[in-house]
Amino acid sequence: MKDGFIRVAAATPDIKVADPVYNEAQVWNMIEEGEKNGAKLMVFPELCLTGYTCGDLFHQDILVDTAADMLKKLIRRSEGHDVLFFVGLPWMKDGKLYNVAAAVHDGELLALITKKNIPNYSEFYELRHFTPGPDVPEPMEWDGRIVPFGSGILLRCVNLPELVVAGEICEDVWVMDPPSISHARAGATVIVNCSASSETAGKHVYRRSLIAGQSARLVCGYICANAGEGESTQDLVFGGHDLIAENGTVLAEFRRFENGMILADLDLKRICSERRRMTTFQVENPREQYDYMDFELEMEDLKELKRPVDPTPFIPSGAAERNERCEEILTIQALGLKKRLAHTGCTQAVVGISGGLDSTLALLVTARAFDMLKIPREKILSVTMPCFGTTDRTYKNACLLTKKLGAELKEVSIKEAVAVHFRDLGHSMDDHDVTYENSQARERTQVLMDLANENGGMVIGTGDMSELALGWATYNGDHMSMYGVNASVPKTLVRHLVRYYADTCGDEELKDVLYDILDTPVSPELLPPEDGVISQKTEDLVGPYELHDFFMYYILRYGYRPSRIFRLAETAFAGIYDSAVILKWLKTFYRRFFSQQFKRSCLPDGPKVGSVAVSPRGDLRMPSDAAARIWLEEAESLMAEGSR
Incomplete structure (x- = not known):
């Protein structure tokens, strides 16, 4: 539960219809199993103490009374056990029978x-037995204590305030206005559903999308435990299709037609962070409609998380989805540039081409935009500007790429111009300091701008979002352009976009050059090569881009603190980077991210392609003078603690 994670379970026990004594034992066995596996919150199916398919046996007093007795037994057994669990049973109150989920923790009900929406169509005939429960809870005396009875109940964990649990029962989530909407609006972060949803062909697909969609709409965790084998098969079959979802993502799903348990770790801080970010997510405080029950859980650290932590959060894991995303992003980039070109009446573009990944992507996007506008690609001026650090490999790739795309190639060597500039400054050619490097970058930008003026064209920016986050750009050098098509594309995604283009272009020669560019080390090529090979490798200097993109995603998308990002990174990159390496580059990211905001404050226009961006006009309105102290101090404290 440290860092806001809580392990939850959805469980489908083996039951016997109309045998609460047997069923209670099966439920308790699963509670003990869940507790051994670290579960703090467990959900069982609808009416599982009796079985959902009892039919008119629900009119038998002995069945209802025995179920209540078995609930008492479960409550007694739970004393001293740190698990909040929900179990379904029929309940008599004021002469009416209700379908309820009992919430139990540590010997206390x-x-x-109560179930609000009682289905009475097709195979369902629950109104024959059950009465809809009240929205506003009613106090009910039972076994010597007052217990709230109704739908509007929020269970709050006093020592983990992000955990607020509410419940609904089966049909409640299938209707047009589920109770969970009101629950989330009132502050519930986790919704539990005790369910008995029968199986018909294809229904599981809809059920999965329903639960995932509800968790997305409500920005919550959603745990659905479904009735399974053991229910009567007189007319129906129940598949035990248990689901745990979080904000649109299914974290765990049990295979159908088997009974058992699934476990997953909900990220409560992620849920709360997302709600905080979404100004349209309105939390109300309808105290007259809700009862609030407090409980406390022992705070335990989950050593290994039972949830996926993707090391590349900007990139879909499946090939089909990844290809679809790449096509979508390339189209967004090209459409942004198309609009700017059309609006300005510009029919000429100027792209500085280095033979590296970023400029390659910018040229590919520019070619696509020109195709959309039906402007000949010959109107794209692709400019290679060799200088002191240029290698034969990158130079040849830049030239061949331009040729294959049908753009015009222009070579402007900047060696002499930079040398003259150094003489004017009195700067030694042997002093390979930041002036040596940045003078080249600024000279290249000046050449591009002047060529754009000369041709009535537009300079297309090549820098990507990862470089902007780190400030790995020369101010008023490659930092500047007239439209930055890559401004919201992280470096890890640039690779996939170029690879996707290579795989789908249908030209083997173009594919070969693109793959060679992909294999070339990332470098600004501002220092002389060694034996003809790139000597200046960016990731040796600022760190692996896959780490920085991971940090950037969780810092900007969710606002996580350093300790939490460090823990997630340890999980995501286990076996790839050790803790000391992760922490080293995390501190580097924070230092550079804060100190380099002034560069992002004056970015050229460029299209947003994903949920994270650093535009000062859009997603990141950050002061250039913000101090990084508290972030770096927490990172330093992690170094003192050592690896987990």
């Missing part, structure tokens, strides 16, 4: 959550 916290609430009886």
Whole structure:
């Protein structure tokens, strides 16, 4: 539970219809199993103490009374056990029978959550037996204590305030206005559903999308435990299709037609962070409609997380989805440039081409935009500007790429111009300091701008979002352009976009050159090569881009603190980077991110392609003078603590 993670479970026990004594034992066995596996919150199916398919046996007093007795037994057994669990049973109150989920923790019945929407169509005939429960909870005396009875109940964990649990039962989530909407609006971060949803062909697909969609709409964790084998098969079959979802993502799903348990770790801080970011997510405080029950859980650290932590959060994992995303992003980039070109009446573009990944992507996007406008690609001026650090490999690739795309190639060597500039400054050619490097970058930008003026064209920016986050750009050098097509594309995604283009272009020669560019080390090529090979490798200097993109995603998308990002990175990159390496580059990211904001404050226009961006006009309105102290101090404290 440290860092806001909580392990939850959805469990489908083996049951016998109309045998609460047997069923209670099966439920308790699964509670003990879940507790051994670290579960703090467990959900069981609808009416599982009796079985959902009891039919008119629900009119038998002995069945209802025995179920209540078995609930008492479960409550007694739970004393001293740190698990909040929800179990379904029929409940008599004021002469009416209700379908409820009992919430139990540490020897105490916290609430009886009632089913609001009672289905009475097709195979369902619940109104024959059950009465819809009240929205506003009613106090009910049972076994010597007062228990809230109804739908509007929030269970709050006093020592983990991000954990606020509410419940609904089966059909409640299938209707047009589920109770969970009101629950989330009232502050619930986790919704539990005790369910008995029968299986028909294809229904599981809809059920999965329903639960995932509800968790996305409500920005919450959603745990659905479904009835399974053991229910009567007189007319129906129940598949035990348990689901755990979080904000649109299914974290765990049990295979159908088997009984068992699934576990997953919900990220409560991620849920709260997302709600905080979304100004349209309105939390109300309808105290007259809700009862609030408090409980406390022991705070334990989950050593290994039972949830995926993707090391490349900007990149879909599946090939089909990744290809679809790449096509979508390339189109967004090209459409942004198309609009700017059309609006300005510009029919000429100027791209500085280095033979590296970023300029390659910019040229590919520019070619696509020109195709959309039906402007000949010959109107794209691709400029190679060799200088002291240029290698034969990158030079040849730049020239061949331009040729294959049908753009015009122009070579402007800047060696002499930079040498003259150094003489004017009195700067030694042997002094390979920041002036040596940045003078080349600024000279290249001046050449591009002047060529754009000469041709009535537009300079297309090549720098990517990862470089902007780190400030790895020369101010008023490659930092500047007239439209930056890569401004919201992280470096790890640039690779996939170029690879996707290579794989789908249908030209083997173009594919070969693109793959060679992909294999070339990332470098600004501002220092002389060694034996003809690139000597200046960016990732040796600022760190691996896959780490920095990971940091950037969680810092900007969710606002996580350093300790949390460090923990997630340890999980995501286990076996790839050790903790000391991760922490070293995390501190580097924070230092550069804060100190280099002034460069991002004056970025050229460029299209946003994903959920994270650094435009000062859009997603990142950050002061250039913000201090990094508290972030770096927490990172330093992690170094003192050592690896987990």
